[in-house]
Amino acid sequence: MSWEWFGDQDYWASRLVFQRMLAAIYLVAFVVALNQFRALLGERGLLPIPRFVREVGFRRSPSLFHLHYSDRFFFAIALSGALVSAALVAGLADGLPVWAHMLFWTVPWVFYLSIVNVGQLWYSFGWESLLLEAGFLAIFLGPAHVEPPVLVLWLLLWLLFRVEFGAGLIKLRGDRCWRDLTCLYYHHETQPMPGPLSWYFHHLPRPLHTVEAGANHVAQLVVPFVLFAPQPAATVAAGIVIATQGWLVLSGNFSWLNVITITLAVSTVDGHLFPMSPPTPEESPLWYRAVVLALTAGVVVLSYWPIRNLLGHGQIMNYSFNRLHLVNAYGAFGTISRDRHEVIIEGTDDQVVSADTTWREYELKGKPGDPRRRPHQIAPYHLRLDWQLWFVSLSSRYGSRWLPELATRLLAGDELIVKLFRRNPFPDSPPTFVRARLFHYRYTTPRERRETGAWWVREPVGLVIRTCTLAADGKAVAAGSPD
Structure with a gap:
């Protein structure tokens, strides 16, 4: 059996940029945990983890903190996650053997999963699951000296599609103002946390708000399908996603939701557009290929639930169908507040x-x-x-x-x-x-x-x-x- 199809060196630079950006988001997430956990989740927190793990078993919330909890242990986990993430940003894992590289990327995923699964309502946001799902797939992308596996690149594309198309559908099915293109009359003023430019966005002429809403529908309901097209169409579609998400970064504060969506879109961009030259790739180990195949099969099976959710009339958004937060349903702002x-x-x-x-x-x-x-x-x-x-x-x-x-x-x-x-x-x-x-x-x-x-x-x-x-x-x- 020929394995020439398994890797695609054309995405070597795209993978590298994606990995750096994702590691930086991990770093931010662990710094947030370090700064806030004692007040929110610690032994004297508003919703203490020790009380939660007594009431909720490991099977319902897999976490290292079921084995032991103390504020010092949480601090050690979050600090270790931050240090490993910083090392990944610096590219210190790029030259490792495939197995060691996978282990390196597994550490922040396990640590952050452990935090999210005991984080209760403080960690009930869709971008937590999005980071975990993207982080899990990143484990299998491989180091710099092997070709990026095509199947994992497609799984990242499938994740980006669900994020964008799910958000588009929930809007179209939700608030009437998305259908009559008036939601942006209110959104910049009523969004959860306005940014320094939100006042100016709110006072744009109403015809521009109508264009904003219409462009959002195109970006989230049409463009996601173009992501699956051959190059250069896929790169153009990714560029549209990056531009629209960048617009959201400028107009509001949505934690790392927009940044991680941009990061996913980067993995779809033709690697030749980045000013980096790939080395001559080494042959990937047979066991690694088998693991990637198993991963793909697992995601295909787990995709049944989000696909049913997308096609069903009662679509839900930002929902995890399993405790590992893999292959989730996404979406945002199906309803817009007027006041x-x-x-x-x-x-x-x-x-x-x-x-x-x-x-x-x-x-x-x-x-x-x-x-x-x-x-x-x-x-x-x-x-x-x-x-x-x-x-x-x-x-x-x-x-x-x-x-x-x-x-x-x-x-x-x-x-x-x-x-x-x-x-x-x-x-x-x-x-x-x-x-x-x-x-x-x-x-x-x-x-x-x-x-x-x-x-x-x-x-x-x-x-x-x-x-x-x-x-x-x-x-x-x-x-x-x-x-």
């Missing part, structure tokens, strides 16, 4: 709450707070508390498991929790009372912006957490005071 609401957490050190009480805000790092503060560029970094508070602004039930504990920790002046915020209004001693109010936000008009210097106009519309204080047992309780 923006923000949860604003406030505290006071007054001993009694009255109508004259002065409340001070806990400023979040990414989401809007002070109307005069310009939104920051956060992505590809992921601010997990900020994102979850966006869901709470849609419905308070999203915070039912952790918001009361958050209030308790703020009243206690917990340093781990306070570090999740951009500004602590009580640096010397914790507040005596806290509350969370819901505000309606809208962008200022260009005229309002010139006159006031503000990016937002806001007004209070309700309460998320009523005024509370610490009880004798150290838990937050309603204060029975006017809000």
Whole structure:
């Protein structure tokens, strides 16, 4: 049997760039975990991992932390994942034997899978599964001295197709504004975490927003099929994906969702377009070829569920059909909010709450707070508390498991929790009372912006957490005071 078909040296440079970019995303993901896990998931976190692993078995959430958990162990896992990822970015694994190269890439996948599977709602985002699925396929791409295996390149293409086409279908089947091309009238203002340019995107002429929405349908419903065409058509299609995802990077903050989609598209680009010359390839081991064949067969079998989901009437998005997060369903923004609401957490050190009480805000790092503060560029970094508070602004039930504990920790002046915020209004001693109010936000008009210097106009519309204080047992309780 001839194995000439197995590798394609034309994608040698594409593979190399893909591997570097994916490793960089892994690095960001592990740095995020290092910076935030103690407050969110640690032994004293809002949703502690030790409690989770007692209630949920290994089969339901495969993770190294079922074997042992301590904050030190989590830190060691996340730090090791970051160091290995940095080594992969630097290309230190490129010259290794095939088996060692595969082992090198397996380490960050196993470590990040272990984090995601105990991460609970803090890790419930589609880009976590996307990173794990792409990371798993990367294990089998091989080092620089062997040809990129064609089958794995096709599996990456199949993943990119599901990401783009799934997102296109969920829009077409979802909110009516996607069908009448008006969703972009609202999206730049109501998206979870606006970026520094989002205000300007929102104020583009409405005909351009219509073009944006129409172009999105073309990019996600038509272009994905062209990705399977011969070159150079496939490279042109990949270029369109990269351009549209780059537009999303400029217009908002979506963690590493857009960056990893761009990374997947890079694997489809003709390698001759990169200024790198491939070496003379070595013959790949027979066992490696057998493993790639087995991988392909496994993905084909697992593809039944996402294909059924794409073709079915009740399409779901960002769903994993197995605990290893392989061959998942993807999609985003099937529904667009028309109005923006923000949860604003406030505290006071007054001993009694009255109508004259002065409340001070806990400023979040990414989401809007002070109307005069310009939104920051956060992505590809992921601010997990900020994102979850966006869901709470849609419905308070999203915070039912952790918001009361958050209030308790703020009243206690917990340093781990306070570090999740951009500004602590009580640096010397914790507040005596806290509350969370819901505000309606809208962008200022260009005229309002010139006159006031503000990016937002806001007004209070309700309460998320009523005024509370610490009880004798150290838990937050309603204060029975006017809000």
